[in-house]
Amino acid sequence: IAGITQAPTSQILAAGRRMTLRCTQDMRHNAMYWYRQDLGLGLRLIHYSNTAGTTGKGEVPDGYSVSRANTDDFPLTLASAVPSQTSVYFCASSRGPDNNEQFFGPGTRLTVL
Amino acid sequence: GQNIDQPTEMTATEGAIVQINCTYQTSGFNGLFWYQQHAGEAPTFLSYNVLDGLEEKGRFSSFLSRSKGYSYLLLKELQMKDSASYLCAVTDSNYQLIWGAGTKLIIKP
Numbered sequence: 001i002a003g004i005t006q007a008p009t010s011q012i013l014a015a016g017r018r019m020t021l022r023c024t025q026d027m028r029h030n031a032m033y034w035y036r037q038d039l040g041l042g043l044r045l046i047h048y049s050n051t052a053g054t055t056g057k058g059e060v061p062d063g064y065s066v067s068r069a070n071t072d073d074f075p076l077t078l079a080s081a082v083p084s085q086t087s088v089y090f091c092a093s094s095r096g097p098d099n100n101e102q103f104f105g106p107g108t109r110l111t112v113l
Numbered sequence: 114g115q116n117i118d119q120p121t122e123m124t125a126t127e128g129a130i131v132q133i134n135c136t137y138q139t140s141g142f143n144g145l146f147w148y149q150q151h152a153g154e155a156p157t158f159l160s161y162n163v164l165d166g167l168e169e170k171g172r173f174s175s176f177l178s179r180s181k182g183y184s185y186l187l188l189k190e191l192q193m194k195d196s197a198s199y200l201c202a203v204t205d206s207n208y209q210l211i212w213g214a215g216t217k218l219i220i221k222p
Contacts, residue, residue, distance in 0.1 A: 041214055043200070043212040090155060098208045100143075100144065100208060100210055104156050105155060
């Protein structure tokens with residue numbers, strides 16, 4: 001692994017289904033982030049984690065949950081997907097919460113029908 | 114509220130110079146970033162300004178005026194590969210990144 005990876009690359013999901021988007025980094029960064037990006041809108045922060053064992057809510061957290069059991073992994077779960085969660089999801093990391101050069105994963109394109 | 118404004122789209126000619134502006138209103142300021150994002154790809158870091166003035170990095174330069182809440186990204190000697198979206202982002206007092214919607218730059222031969 002080099003950098004930050006996400007899985008799956010894309011997914012089509014039926015409404016009401018549960019889905020976990022995976023994110024792994026090998027840079028030993030303390031801080032990690034989940035964003036969604038929709039056409040015409042900026043990146044919107046869903047949840048973040050400043051260090052392993054802690055998480056926080058971003059701008060649009062409803063319908064999503066995260067966990068940070070270790071430094072490398074930061075999965076994002078949609079408990080019961082809805083069509084408005086159709087988006088491109090980016091995971092990112094930075095050395096620390098006050099060192100904000102963020103490195104992005106390649107993204108997951110999610111379609112909820 | 115917090116707000117980042119940048120033009121939605123700009124067009125420029127290969128070999129020319131283009132300036133992409135960004136104005137911001139945020140609760141506190143701890144730095145401003147510019148990122149480049151090609152279609153279908155992830156954003157990648159271009160520049161960081163925390164003090165007033167111009168930062169130059171090859172063909173790209175970024176300027177910041179904190180008193181005016183204003184930044185610009187200057188791209189020189191434009192190449193076709195510079196066709197992308199350019200995202201302005203500001204770190205607020207809580208060290209959260211606030212993102213603009215991005216400027217789509219179209220380069221014509």
